[in-house]
Structure formats: structure tokens, C-alpha cells
Amino acid sequence: xxxxxxxxxxxxxxxxxxxxxxxxxxxxxxxxxxxxxxxxxxxxxxxxxxxxxxxxxxxxxxxxxxxxxxxxxxxxxxxxxxxxxxxxxxxxxxxxxxxxxxxxxxxxxxxxxxxxxxxxxxxxxxxxxxxxxxxxxxxxxxxxxxxxxxxxxxxxxxxxxxxxxxxxxxxxxxxxxxxxxxxxxxxxxxxxxxxxxxxxxxxxxxxxxxxxxxxxxxxxxxxxxxxxxxxxxxxxxxxxxxxxxxxxxxxxxxxxxxxxxxxxxxxxxxxxxxxxxxx
Amino acid sequence: xxxxxxxxxxxxxxxxxxxxxxxxxxxxxxxxxxxxxxxxxxxxxxxxxxxxxxxxxxxxxxxxxxxxxxxxxxxxxxxxxxxxxxxxxxxxxxxxxxxxxxxxxxxxxxxxxxxxxxxxxxxxxxxxxxxxxxxxxxxxxxxxxxxxxxxxxxxxxxxxxxxxxxxxxxxxxxxxxxxxxxxxxxxxxxxxxxxxxxxxxxxxxxxxxxxxxxxxxxxxxxxxxxxxxxxxxxxxxxxxxxxxxxxxxxxxxxxxxxxxxxxxxxxxxxxxxxxxxxxxxxxxxxxxxxxxxxxxxxxxxxxxxxxxxxxxxxxxxxxxxxxxxxxxxxxxxxxxxxxxxxxxxxxxxxxxxxxxxxxxxxxxxxxxxxxxxxxx
Numbered sequence: 001x002x003x004x005x006x007x008x009x010x011x012x013x014x015x016x017x018x019x020x021x022x023x024x025x026x027x028x029x030x031x032x033x034x035x036x037x038x039x040x041x042x043x044x045x046x047x048x049x050x051x052x053x054x055x056x057x058x059x060x061x062x063x064x065x066x067x068x069x070x071x072x073x074x075x076x077x078x079x080x081x082x083x084x085x086x087x088x089x090x091x092x093x094x095x096x097x098x099x100x101x102x103x104x105x106x107x108x109x110x111x112x113x114x115x116x117x118x119x120x121x122x123x124x125x126x127x128x129x130x131x132x133x134x135x136x137x138x139x140x141x142x143x144x145x146x147x148x149x150x151x152x153x154x155x156x157x158x159x160x161x162x163x164x165x166x167x168x169x170x171x172x173x174x175x176x177x178x179x180x181x182x183x184x185x186x187x188x189x190x191x192x193x194x195x196x197x198x199x200x201x202x203x204x205x206x207x208x209x210x211x212x213x214x215x216x217x218x219x220x221x222x223x224x225x226x227x228x229x230x231x232x233x234x235x236x237x238x239x240x241x242x243x244x245x246x247x248x249x250x251x252x253x254x255x256x257x258x259x260x261x262x263x264x265x266x267x268x269x270x271x272x273x274x275x276x277x278x279x
Numbered sequence: 280x281x282x283x284x285x286x287x288x289x290x291x292x293x294x295x296x297x298x299x300x301x302x303x304x305x306x307x308x309x310x311x312x313x314x315x316x317x318x319x320x321x322x323x324x325x326x327x328x329x330x331x332x333x334x335x336x337x338x339x340x341x342x343x344x345x346x347x348x349x350x351x352x353x354x355x356x357x358x359x360x361x362x363x364x365x366x367x368x369x370x371x372x373x374x375x376x377x378x379x380x381x382x383x384x385x386x387x388x389x390x391x392x393x394x395x396x397x398x399x400x401x402x403x404x405x406x407x408x409x410x411x412x413x414x415x416x417x418x419x420x421x422x423x424x425x426x427x428x429x430x431x432x433x434x435x436x437x438x439x440x441x442x443x444x445x446x447x448x449x450x451x452x453x454x455x456x457x458x459x460x461x462x463x464x465x466x467x468x469x470x471x472x473x474x475x476x477x478x479x480x481x482x483x484x485x486x487x488x489x490x491x492x493x494x495x496x497x498x499x500x501x502x503x504x505x506x507x508x509x510x511x512x513x514x515x516x517x518x519x520x521x522x523x524x525x526x527x528x529x530x531x532x533x534x535x536x537x538x539x540x541x542x543x544x545x546x547x548x549x550x551x552x553x554x555x556x557x558x559x560x561x562x563x564x565x566x567x568x569x570x571x572x573x574x575x576x577x578x579x580x581x582x583x584x585x586x587x588x589x590x591x592x593x594x595x596x597x598x599x600x601x602x603x604x605x606x607x608x609x610x611x612x613x614x615x616x617x618x619x620x621x622x623x624x625x626x627x628x629x630x631x632x633x634x635x636x637x638x639x640x641x642x643x644x645x646x647x648x649x650x651x652x653x654x655x
Contacts, residue, residue: 168364171331176378176425177352186377190368 036247057248070229080143081207082200089154097162115152137219145213150203161195226253281342281432282307288337299489313469314476315486321469357426358435363418365410372406375424396424416447436468485509496651502643507635516604518561525556539577546642547630561629567605568622575620
């Protein structure tokens with residue numbers, strides 16, 4: 001009897017812990033959704049269950065500023081960053097994992113060390129670089145600066161993954177007459193899907209949520225990405241904080257991420273455990 | 280169809296040389312096996328021929344052309360890897376057609392060649408499967424099929440059977456031998472298993488530490504090993520070596536005194552040897568018999584008896600560090616702890632000089648051996 005009780009207690013404790021974690025992770029988003037449907041003074045009443053329902057915030061967020069344009073910018077930049085990161089990441093990791101050359105280890109460490117600098121530290125230098133390239137206030141400027149955030153982990157994860165691929169697989173392709181590019185494209189890429197989805201998604205999230213570079217390297221409203229646009233949403237007067245609009249905008253920009261994660265959920269899991277399973 | 284000729288081929292990895300000037304002549308249509316202990320350089324030598332490693336020095340000719348600097352696909356060689364190395368995301372058909380596709384053969388041609396290979400290897404039912412849905416033996420056959428469709432001049436096998444279980448290995452061994460007979464293409468096969476080498480090869484190349492110890496037919500290596508290393512490597516269980524001292528020597532025979540004080544005259548060419556030289560006598564386990572203690576060459580205490588069914592292996596402590604192994608009848612009554620005498624026919628004994636070189640045996644009489652040697 002005692003043993004049974006203890007077993008139940010242990011189960012209860014486990015689920016209690018899960019509940020706390022879920023609450024901690026989900027509650028802020030839940031509260032944002034709740035607030036986004038409220039208007040007027042209801043915004044400032046604390047309530048945990050839906051009391052009123054109105055889509056007015058979702059409509060007005062598109063009216064006050066070029067929010068549709070901002071969303072497009074975010075999507076464009078994020079996809080560009082993912083595409084460039086994966087292209088450079090895969091080709092670089094092939095060289096770093098498969099081609100023997102002097103200074104390979106040093107190069108890997110250098111790439112990793114890029115991610116050690118805080119964004120603020122490189123901000124002014126990056127600004128000069130972007131302006132020098134004539135990419136100030138442009139989506140391409142943002143995409144290039146985001147590569148600094150995404151490439152180090154992309155290259156590292158893909159290099160580690162590629163190193164684990166059997167060498168004989170590549171050699172078999174070479175015997176079949178494949179050039180390095182064909183080896184990458186037709187043999188490694190299909191095998192590396194899980195790792196690419198994982199790193200690609202992480203790169204997408206990083207680019208989607210980035211704020212500091214986006215704020216600094218853009219000037220006009222129509223070039224801004226969503227995080228900056230949300231931060232700059234202003235009310236009718238100086239003393240009014242348009243919480244409804246901000247919450248509606250936040251919900252809108254979070255949804256794509258949730259959808260992406262749900263779509264690729266299985267791939268991500270298999271990507272994270274990929275090293276353990278042989279192809 | 281091509282012969283493969285190596286002239287003073289060397290391979291260096293940085294400052295370390297792993298292949299020390301190998302000369303080799305593999306004839307068209309021959310089944311040649313590289314055999315040796317792990318780390319002897321046999322796989323490296325194969326990879327040099329394949330073009331997966333660069334040759335540091337020397338000359339490699341396939342069908343008369345120097346191919347040192349030719350990329351693998353233009354050498355006309357196909358390779359089967361130890362891990363099979365099938366493309367996991369492609370079906371069996373796509374795996375086999377991949378090389379043809381890269382070589383820009385037409386779809387019809389690809390189809391015809393893959394179907395022909397699938398028929399040879401009994402893979403027709405499996406063409407749509409992915410490698411992970413196949414058993415080990417089937418994967419092996421797909422890997423061989425991938426090599427066949429390219430119609431190479433030379434097949435290279437890198438320990439292809441070592442991942443299979445014992446029963447399947449015997450079966451694949453026979454299938455490979457049949458395949459060789461059917462295709463009649465030059466095949467080079469790497470293994471550490473001397474049984475595979477003995478059963479499949481036309482020509483065996485025994486390697487040790489990056490040098491060729493001996494090249495010959497299976498029976499040549501068995502009956503005329505060039506030195507103690509080859510003598511010990513070919514044959515299972517391995518040959519017994521016992522120290523001896525020469526008491527009488529001529530071109531027709533050598534008389535040695537064993538540690539047991541027993542003297543025996545062996546039909547071996549003794550030129551180069553002198554009385555009182557220290558030599559080693561080699562006796563294969565299968566040539567031993569148990570004898571009375573007074574007529575035996577030497578005696579010892581039985582430590583272990585292994586019953587294999589068709590034969591028994593008796594491990595005998597004779598005073599030296601290594602146990603002496605004798606292969607006896609399967610129904611032997613010998614027990615652990617007994618003292619037994621060992622006898623062997625004089626013509627079955629080998630004599631190695633102080634430099635471990637074998638002295639020529641003069642009384643070998645073996646019909647298949649003569650047939651093999653006549654072929655060469």
C-alpha cells in the first residue's frame with residue numbers, strides 16, 4: 001500500500017513539475033492573445049479568462065503603420081538568411097569536415113569565436129561596413145549582418161554532422177564519378193536533411209526575432225522588420241501606450257514560428273538525435 | 280578486362296612511409312587477393328589502385344596506361360566497400376544506376392544494365408527497396424551490383440565479407456567465385472582472413488608492414504612459403520615452430536637435432552646452411568600425429584583439447600613458451616594432463632634459417648599444386 005502511494009505521489013510530483021514548466025513557457029503568450037482581443041479599459045483589467053472578444057486591434061495594427069510591409073520584410077530577410085546560411089554552411093562544412101588543409105582547426109575556432117562578440121560591440125563596425133557596401137536601409141544589408149549571428153552555429157552543427165557521415169559513402173560516390181559538388185548535392189544533402197532543418201529553423205528564428213541590427217541599419221518605416229515595427233508602434237498621444245495593437249502584432253509575428261516548429265517538429269527531433277542513428 | 284602492374288609503388292603520409300616500394304603484376308582476369316595482418320598496408324594498396332589515395336612514388340599501370348594521376352572514375356575500376364556504403368536515401372535501383380547517371384548514359388541503357396546486374400545477383404525483387412530495408416547479404420549484393428553495372432576493367436573489394444555472419448560469408452564467397460568465373464574480369468580483393476584468400480584466389484599477395492612478403496598461388500604459399508611469416512600466416516591453426524640445431528647438411532637433406540635430443544633427417548635443400556647452425560623447424564598441425572613416446576620427435580603435456588567434431592585440436596606444452604598444436608582425429612581419447620609424443624613425416628617439415636627464410640623442400644608431391652604452378 002505504502003509503495004503504491006509513493007508511486008502515485010511520484011507521478012503527481014512529475015506532472016506538477018510539467019505543469020509549472022508549461023505554465024511558465026506558455027502563460028505570457030496566452031496572456032498576449034487574451035489582451036489582443038480586448039479594447040479600451042478592459043486592457044488594464046487583470047483577467048485570466050476571455051471576457052470580451054474584438055478583432056479591432058488586429059485591424060488597426062495594419063492601419064497605423066505599414067505593418068503588412070514589415071511582415072513581408074521580415075519574411076524576406078529571414079528566408080534570405082536561411083538560404084544563404086545553409087548554402088555557405090553546407091559548403092563550408094564539407095571543406096571543414098572532409099578536406100584536409102593546414103589551419104583547419106584554427107579556422108573552426110575562429111568561426112566559433114565570431115559568435116562570442118556581443119552584438120553591441122560590433123554594431124559601429126558593422127554599420128560602417130553596411131554603409132560602405134551601399135546597403136544601408138536595405139533588406140540585403142540586414143541579411144548580411146544577420147549572417148554573423150547564424151553562420152557560426154550553422155557551420156559548427158553541419159560540420160559535426162558531416163564528420164559523422166561515413167567516409168566510405170563519399171568514396172563510393174567518388175568511385176561512381178562524382179565531383180565534390182555532386183557529392184554534396186546528391187549524396188550528402190539528402191542524408192543531411194534533419195540537420196539542415198534544425199539549423200535552418202534556428203537561423204530563421206534568430207533572423208525573425210533580431211532587433212538591434214534591424215533598428216540600427218534601417219531608416220524608413222517601409223524597410224523595417226517586425227520586431228522594430230512593434231517597438232515603434234505609438235498611440236494617439238504621447239501618454240497612451242497602445243497595448244492592444246502591440247499584443248495583436250506580437251501574436252501575428254509569433255504564429256509563423258509556431259507553425260514552422262509544428263511542421264518540422266519531427267525533423268528537429270531526429271536532427272538533434274541524428275548522431276546516434278546510423279544511416 | 281585489364282592487367283594491373285605496380286612498379287616500386289610507394290605511399291607516404293607526411294614523413295611516414297606506409298607502402299615501401301611494391302612491385303606487382305596482376306594479370307588480366309586474375310582473382311588476386313591481398314592478405315596480411317591489420318595495419319600491413321593491404322587496404323592502402325587497394326586505395327592507391329582505386330585512386331582514393333595519391334601514389335607518392337612509383338608507377339601504376341592499368342591495361343598498359345599509366346594511371347597515377349587519373350581520377351578514379353577514368354581508371355575503369357569499381358570498388359566494393361567493407362561497409363557497403365550504399366546511398367541510404369536511394370532505392371536499390373537508384374543506387375546501382377547512380378554511376379551510370381553521372382556518366383550520362385541514357386535512361387534505357389541505365390535500365391538495361393541495372394536489370395542485367397539485378398538478374399545476375401538475384402536482386403530483381405528488391406529494386407524499389409531502400410538499403411535500410413535489406414539484410415546484410417542483400418546490401419552486399421547491391422554493393423557488388425553497383426560495381427558490376429559500370430562494367431569496370433578491374434573490380435576492387437575491400438574486406439567485403441567481414442560484416443557478414445559466418446554462414447553468409449561462406450555463401451557469398453562461393454557467389455563471388457562464381458561471379459568471377461562468369462565475368463572473367465580482373466578482381467583485386469583485400470582480406471585479413473587467410474581462409475578467404477586460400478579459397479578464392481588465383482594469386483595471393485601476402486603483405487607485412489607495407490612490403491610484399493610473397494606472391495603465389497594458394498597451394499604454392501602453403502607448400503613453399505618464402506619465410507616464417509608467410510608460413511605462419513597461411514594455414515589454420517598456424518604452423519608450429521620449434522628450435523633446432525643442424526648436425527649434418529647436404530643439398531639433398533638436412534639433419535637437425537631437436538631440443539628433445541632427437542635427431543631427424545629432413546628432405547630439404549641445405550645449401551647455405553652449416554653444421555651447428557641454429558634453425559627453426561616448422562610443422563603444420565595437420566601433419567602431426569600422436570606417437571609412442573620412444574619413437575616420437577618430442578613429448579609434452581596436454582594442456583587443452585578442443586573437439587571440433589571432424590577433428591580435434593590438442594594443445595601441448597613442450598617446454599617452449601608457445602603451445603604446440605596438433606590436429607588429430609575427431610574421436611581422439613586424449614585428455615588434459617596426459618603426456619603424449621608427437622610424430623610428423625619428414626617430407627612435411629619445413630626448415631627456416633636464421634634470417635627466417637625457408638629452405639627449399641624437395642619431397643613435396645601434390646597434384647593440384649603442380650597444376651597451379653603449371654598455369655603460372
